[in-house]
Amino acid sequence: MQKSKSWFILIILLVIAIILSFGIGPTGFSLSDLTIPLEVRLPRIILGIFAGGVLALVGASLQGLLQNPLVDPYTLGIASGASFGAVIGYMFGRIGVFTVPVFSFLGALVTMFIVYNLALVRSRITKVSLVLAGVIMSFLFSGIVMLLMVLTRKPLTEIIYLLMGRLNVVFTNELLISFIIIFILSAPVMMYLFSKWRSLNILSMNEEVAESLGIDTQKLTRNIFIASSFLIGLVVSFTGAISFIGLCVPHIIRLIYGPDHYKVLPLSFLLGASLLIFTDLVARSIAPIELPLSVITALFGVPFFIYLLKKRL
Amino acid sequence: MSTEIRNKFFKCFICIFSFWFLIFNFSCSSKQKSTTPKRVISLVPSVTEVIFALGKESLLVGNTIYCDYPEAAKAVYKVGDFSNPSWEKIIRKKPTLVFATLPEQKNTVEQLKKYKILVFTSKPTSVDSLFAEIIEIGKLLDANDQANILLTVLKNKLSEIANNNPNIIDSPKVYIEIAGTPIMTVGNLSYVNDLVRYAGAKNVFADMSREYFVTNSEELIQRNPDIIIILHPSVTKTQVKKRLGWSQITAVKKARIYTELNPDYFFRPGPRFIYGVEDLSNIVHGVWVKKKIE
Amino acid sequence: MVAIEVERSSFSYDRKRVLENLSVQVDAGEFFGIIGPNGAGKTTLLKLIAGLLKLSNGNIKLFGESLNNIPIAERAKLLGYVPQENFFYFGFTVLEVVLFGRHPYLKQMERPKKSDIDKAIEALKFTDALELKGRNVLELSSGERQRVVLARALVSEPKILLLDEPTAYLDITHQIEIAKILKKLNQEGITIIFLSHDINLTSLLCNRLLLLSDGKIVACDAPEKIISNEIIRQVYKISPHIVSHPESLKPQIILPS
Numbered sequence: 001m002q003k004s005k006s007w008f009i010l011i012i013l014l015v016i017a018i019i020l021s022f023g024i025g026p027t028g029f030s031l032s033d034l035t036i037p038l039e040v041r042l043p044r045i046i047l048g049i050f051a052g053g054v055l056a057l058v059g060a061s062l063q064g065l066l067q068n069p070l071v072d073p074y075t076l077g078i079a080s081g082a083s084f085g086a087v088i089g090y091m092f093g094r095i096g097v098f099t100v101p102v103f104s105f106l107g108a109l110v111t112m113f114i115v116y117n118l119a120l121v122r123s124r125i126t127k128v129s130l131v132l133a134g135v136i137m138s139f140l141f142s143g144i145v146m147l148l149m150v151l152t153r154k155p156l157t158e159i160i161y162l163l164m165g166r167l168n169v170v171f172t173n174e175l176l177i178s179f180i181i182i183f184i185l186s187a188p189v190m191m192y193l194f195s196k197w198r199s200l201n202i203l204s205m206n207e208e209v210a211e212s213l214g215i216d217t218q219k220l221t222r223n224i225f226i227a228s229s230f231l232i233g234l235v236v237s238f239t240g241a242i243s244f245i246g247l248c249v250p251h252i253i254r255l256i257y258g259p260d261h262y263k264v265l266p267l268s269f270l271l272g273a274s275l276l277i278f279t280d281l282v283a284r285s286i287a288p289i290e291l292p293l294s295v296i297t298a299l300f301g302v303p304f305f306i307y308l309l310k311k312r313l
Numbered sequence: 314m315s316t317e318i319r320n321k322f323f324k325c326f327i328c329i330f331s332f333w334f335l336i337f338n339f340s341c342s343s344k345q346k347s348t349t350p351k352r353v354i355s356l357v358p359s360v361t362e363v364i365f366a367l368g369k370e371s372l373l374v375g376n377t378i379y380c381d382y383p384e385a386a387k388a389v390y391k392v393g394d395f396s397n398p399s400w401e402k403i404i405r406k407k408p409t410l411v412f413a414t415l416p417e418q419k420n421t422v423e424q425l426k427k428y429k430i431l432v433f434t435s436k437p438t439s440v441d442s443l444f445a446e447i448i449e450i451g452k453l454l455d456a457n458d459q460a461n462i463l464l465t466v467l468k469n470k471l472s473e474i475a476n477n478n479p480n481i482i483d484s485p486k487v488y489i490e491i492a493g494t495p496i497m498t499v500g501n502l503s504y505v506n507d508l509v510r511y512a513g514a515k516n517v518f519a520d521m522s523r524e525y526f527v528t529n530s531e532e533l534i535q536r537n538p539d540i541i542i543i544l545h546p547s548v549t550k551t552q553v554k555k556r557l558g559w560s561q562i563t564a565v566k567k568a569r570i571y572t573e574l575n576p577d578y579f580f581r582p583g584p585r586f587i588y589g590v591e592d593l594s595n596i597v598h599g600v601w602v603k604k605k606i607e
Numbered sequence: 608m609v610a611i612e613v614e615r616s617s618f619s620y621d622r623k624r625v626l627e628n629l630s631v632q633v634d635a636g637e638f639f640g641i642i643g644p645n646g647a648g649k650t651t652l653l654k655l656i657a658g659l660l661k662l663s664n665g666n667i668k669l670f671g672e673s674l675n676n677i678p679i680a681e682r683a684k685l686l687g688y689v690p691q692e693n694f695f696y697f698g699f700t701v702l703e704v705v706l707f708g709r710h711p712y713l714k715q716m717e718r719p720k721k722s723d724i725d726k727a728i729e730a731l732k733f734t735d736a737l738e739l740k741g742r743n744v745l746e747l748s749s750g751e752r753q754r755v756v757l758a759r760a761l762v763s764e765p766k767i768l769l770l771d772e773p774t775a776y777l778d779i780t781h782q783i784e785i786a787k788i789l790k791k792l793n794q795e796g797i798t799i800i801f802l803s804h805d806i807n808l809t810s811l812l813c814n815r816l817l818l819l820s821d822g823k824i825v826a827c828d829a830p831e832k833i834i835s836n837e838i839i840r841q842v843y844k845i846s847p848h849i850v851s852h853p854e855s856l857k858p859q860i861i862l863p864s
Contacts, residue, residue, distance in 0.1 A: 027534060035558065036531060039557040040531045090494070095546060095549055096547075097552055157492070158491075158493075158494070162494055166527075168495055168529040168530070170493075170529075170556050170557075171557045172556055173555055176557060284529065288529070288533075288536075289526045290527040290528055290529050292527075
């Protein structure tokens with residue numbers, strides 16, 4: 001498919017998603033009074049763009065880096081560390097809207113550090129060691145979170161919902177401004193991932209060939225890992241772990257537009273953002289109850305995977 | 314064997330069999346007609362409070378670590394926590410009656426039934442069902458009189474509250490927030506919903522046939538409550554006011570946001586619910602004065 | 608001019624010593640073969656020259672410059688490396704794969720320019736693989752894939768080509784094809800290091816052979832001098848018949864029955 005056409009379609013898709021999400025809601029829409037759409041729906045949309053886009057971008061990067069179709073942004077353990085941080089913040093932190101996000105992000109950073117060092121074998125990182133380290137940490141933190149849930153005096157239901165993915169974060173002014181600043185500050189990190197498109201392409205051949213062409217694979221692996229963990233840590237701190245976007249969207253993009261990361265990375269970002277906003281619309285449709293996002297993304301994701309299996313076979 | 318000996322043997326056998334049969338029946342019926350179970354374990358903090366209110370705490374041989382009211386309840390032997398009480402500790406105390414709740418303690422209840430220990434499951438979904446439970450508990454603990462007295466006291470208090478705070482024509486709309494991340498509230502299948510009614514107000518989500526659920530800002534803004542009650546510790550009043558879009562809500566405009574209520578009065582369906590109703594009623598009628606939380 | 612100089616170099620994987628105090632020189636424009644039994648250290652030596660492994664001791668110089676001092680991007684322009692097994696995870700087209708070889712010449716966000724594409728087409732022409740250019744790499748046969756990979760190595764305009772068993776999985780037709788292409792390249796001045804188990808082919812193609820065994824040099828000389836009964840028997844522990852090739856007169860081994 002022509003390059004310009006692909007960008008065009010996906011940008012239009014995102015714009016439609018934004019417009020729909022901006023206009024649809026229980027309080028309706030009127031041009032004379034835009035307070036609700038601006039104050040309540042717009043932050044949600046911005047969060048959705050950031051979360052959906054980053055999840056898909058990181059998913060695509062990691063799938064390319066590790067040459068593994070089953071890798072998603074959470075394989076390397078970051079989300080479980082963020083959940084752990086969130087639960088700690090919820091249980092022991094100061095009262096406030098910033099508590100859970102801050103603790104969550106710290107949890108993600110700590111996990112990144114541990115996973116990286118765990119994966120070092122003779123001061124080298126291999127794809128297998130990285131995934132193993134991530135999986136180990138996921139198990140460890142899930143276990144700890146479960147332990148905390150059993151020991152806590154606070155109602156369990158809140159913790160359970162805390163860990164599910166959601167976009168219905170209730171923003172205060174300060175939280176929203178902090179979030180937007182974070183979004184802007186993380187742009188260079190996202191640009192870094194975008195810029196590695198050719199290295200990711202080449203890495204899909206032997207690692208040795210990539211090295212012989214001048215790519216420092218150890219440095220690349222480490223940097224992509226750090227960039228991904230940082231971005232995922234930020235997302236999960238606000239939204240919890242939303243599943244399937246990071247796993248499915250890159251595959252969808254590759255199926256339609258081919259494996260060239262020059263396209264796959266940015267187009268995944270766009271599709272991830274649109275998809276998440278559409279999913280959120282569905283989640284809001286059974287008003288006033290909010291369905292957990294991961295449930296809906298799973299409903300999309302499962303038939304898609306069946307299709308993928310059939311096609312590959 | 315000769316017929317004589319066989320006959321004798323047969324008679325003996327019938328005697329022994331009848332003897333055990335009678336004993337067995339006697340003890341069975343004595344179980345059914347049992348008056349006071351001697352050893353009671355309470356796995357539910359609200360039921361512990363009821364037991365103490367009925368004056369039958371001497372029968373209590375075990376409770377959970379969350380059973381902290383009244384003060385004496387803390388001294389009772391702890392069999393574990395609320396979601397996963399220790400089976401070993403329960404059995405060690407040889408209970409004849411255990412109070413549990415569903416669905417959280419489903420596993421424990423099944424175990425108890427397997428071991429044929431008498432289980433009473435407590436799950437009041439309204440004030441009336443709470444009253445009915447108090448009567449039941451009274452029967453089980455041979456405290457019928459005390460149960461009736463307790464009920465009278467509570468009902469009188471309810472009337473008193475209703476009299477002190479005469480009904481407002483349009484019941485004010487109340488939003489009960491039970492969690493902050495994400496925001497969760499209660500529907501009409503929740504016990505808390507009933508308390509709101511007794512306090513003379515209306516839960517903004519009373520149309521929802523759910524116990525509790527997750528919702529979002531826009532839904533709440535649309536329902537525009539007059540009063541906001543926060544029953545969890547994760548936000549302050551100021552932060553609630555600052556929530557984007559909430560400035561449109563009447564409760565925020567009139568600064569009728571309350572974070573100081575004791576969640577135990579609302580989440581524990583026991584005798585202290587009356588304080589919850591009282592506080593809520595005072596808030597609703599604008600006569601509430603911030604008390605020190607005990 | 609000396610293209611490659613290996614000075615007293617050793618290498619160990621953990622505690623296992625793979626190469627022992629090796630010294631060898633390759634002149635520019637040579638067609639240099641490396642042969643030896645399995646586990647002799649051939650591939651390791653090739654990877655060390657390519658800079659893919661770090662020496663335990665010693666030094667390797669390319670065109671007089673120590674390998675450690677050559678920045679990785681410059682080294683990529685100097686060397687073309689073709690490993691024994693070429694595997695692809697994503698289904699890129701042949702042209703895209705060959706264009707990967709232009710990576711050392713492209714800046715970070717730069718897409719291949721027309722000049723890069725022209726060079727890629729030329730490389731494909733050279734390796735007789737032009738008709739494959741739109742095909743998916745995952746769908747190629749091993750012969751076709753080998754030519755594509757060779758084109759990829761060529762397109763980075765290397766001065767030295769390092770080939771690890773380039774004909775290992777090929778039938779005779781394709782072996783001859785590749786051999787012809789390599790001969791052509793060598794005639795254009797590219798230094799070729801050719802690793803193979805095929806003693807006969809190396810004998811035909813190479814100016815000099817390096818015979819390795821157990822990480823040490825057994826001999827380094829013209830094929831005629833190396834492919835002799837004593838040496839083959841010493842290293843490979845078999846006694847073949849050695850004949851002269853009817854056309855080129857280079858020594859050829861015939862296996863004992």
